[in-house]
Amino acid sequence: MAFRSICNKILIRSLFKNQNLRNKSSVPVRIVEVGPRDGLQNESVKVHPDVKIEFINQLSQTGLRTIEVTSFVSPKWIPQMGDNAEVFSGIKKETGVTYPVLVPNIQGCKLALKVGAEEVAIFIAASEGFSRKNTNCTIQESLNRTKEVIDLAKENNIKVRGYVSCVIGCPYDGKVPPSSVAKLTETLLTMGCYEISLGDTIGVGTKITVHNMLQDVLKTTTSDKLAIHCHDTYGQALVNILVALEQGITVVDAAVAGLGGCPYARGATGNVATEDLVYMLEGMGVNTGVDLKKLIKAGRYISDYIKKVPASKVNNALHSKLN
Numbered sequence: 001m002a003f004r005s006i007c008n009k010i011l012i013r014s015l016f017k018n019q020n021l022r023n024k025s026s027v028p029v030r031i032v033e034v035g036p037r038d039g040l041q042n043e044s045v046k047v048h049p050d051v052k053i054e055f056i057n058q059l060s061q062t063g064l065r066t067i068e069v070t071s072f073v074s075p076k077w078i079p080q081m082g083d084n085a086e087v088f089s090g091i092k093k094e095t096g097v098t099y100p101v102l103v104p105n106i107q108g109c110k111l112a113l114k115v116g117a118e119e120v121a122i123f124i125a126a127s128e129g130f131s132r133k134n135t136n137c138t139i140q141e142s143l144n145r146t147k148e149v150i151d152l153a154k155e156n157n158i159k160v161r162g163y164v165s166c167v168i169g170c171p172y173d174g175k176v177p178p179s180s181v182a183k184l185t186e187t188l189l190t191m192g193c194y195e196i197s198l199g200d201t202i203g204v205g206t207k208i209t210v211h212n213m214l215q216d217v218l219k220t221t222t223s224d225k226l227a228i229h230c231h232d233t234y235g236q237a238l239v240n241i242l243v244a245l246e247q248g249i250t251v252v253d254a255a256v257a258g259l260g261g262c263p264y265a266r267g268a269t270g271n272v273a274t275e276d277l278v279y280m281l282e283g284m285g286v287n288t289g290v291d292l293k294k295l296i297k298a299g300r301y302i303s304d305y306i307k308k309v310p311a312s313k314v315n316n317a318l319h320s321k322l323n
């Protein structure tokens with residue numbers, strides 16, 4: 001076993017055993033809540049901007065430190081996010097919470113800057129098929145757009161997070177080689193992204209495929225520059241997140257109530273539910289800083305509005321006990 005892998009295992013075990021981590025000042029896992037954006041972008045019920053604002057305000061009170069609130073993409077492609085400026089401007093921004101927004105191009109970045117966004121996230125697929133369907137361009141064209149976004153972001157002193165989608169499989173091209181994911185990740189970091197979130201967009205990953213993909217990525221990138229973003233289509237998300245934690249990754253994306261799916265990844269379900277992730281991590285002795293009760297309430301609030309039962313086992317198990 002490689003030396004780094006052994007070190008990572010020892011590190012993560014000691015992180016999880018160390019009860020001092022219950023001290024809020026040393027939270028080892030940062031959760032990036034993507035429910036308001038990734039969660040709602042594919043929702044067929046049109047969610048009123050006031051409801052989104054109330055939902056995000058509730059999330060801001062849970063202890064989550066990063067909430068991706070909307071996307072500045074073409075409203076023709078994703079109508080649900082057409083109220084982006086109204087939502088971003090309407091939410092109460094809490095001190096200590098970051099509110100990134102997703103942008104596909106410089107046009108989106110300019111709109112985000114106009115409303116005062118302090119962090120943007122760009123997204124690129126590791127497969128040509130998904131790149132074309134999701135953003136109507138090749139991977140190379142997407143990289144060119146990303147460069148423009150990063151240049152503008154630098155001029156305006158704002159941070160850029162990067163997503164690499166389809167890191168295991170693509171709904172159009174099938175299996176995605178780990179080497180393509182590694183190359184794209186390295187390129188985006190070199191271009192100026194501060195962190196890359198590796199997205200299993202259609203949730204096909206397993207313990208082995210996620211491990212193998214991460215091994216390739218970690219040949220050229222350190223784990224502190226990575227986040228993991230797992231959709232739970234096949235019920236493997238928590239397992240795959242554990243694999244990432246074992247590799248030293250300590251930033252995990254999740255969506256409350258397991259909301260979500262991508263309109264250009266038919267059949268893919270939502271992200272791992274934030275409630276389930278918090279329950280797992282806290283059960284391992286890792287302080288997430290998140291108040292599970294408040295999180296469950298926020299998940300219920302939005303699920304009731306869209307008339308869906310939360311896709312979170314923890315929410316369903318605990319909700320009735322909270323009332």
Ligand SMILES: CC(C)(COP(=O)([O-])OP(=O)([O-])OC[C@H]1O[C@@H](n2cnc3c(N)ncnc32)[C@H](O)[C@@H]1OP(=O)([O-])[O-])[C@@H](O)C(=O)NCCC(=O)NCCSC(=O)C[C@@](C)(O)CC(=O)[O-]
Pocket residue numbers: 038041071072073074075076077078104105107108109111123134135136163164165166198199200201229261262263264
């Ligand atoms: C990239 C484009 C814009 C190309 O779309 P296009 O049609 O090729 O773009 P265009 O440059 O030809 O512009 C067409 C029209 O869109 C407008 N437009 C152009 N850009 C913007 C913008 N930023 N904001 C607002 N309007 C915009 C532009 O002004 C024009 O308006 P018109 O002249 O026809 O009235 C389009 O394909 C798009 O918006 N795609 C986004 C799709 C999307 O949001 N997918 C979901 C997010 S990715 C995801 O969920 C995966 C992730 C991140 O969660 C990770 C994971 O799960 O793995």
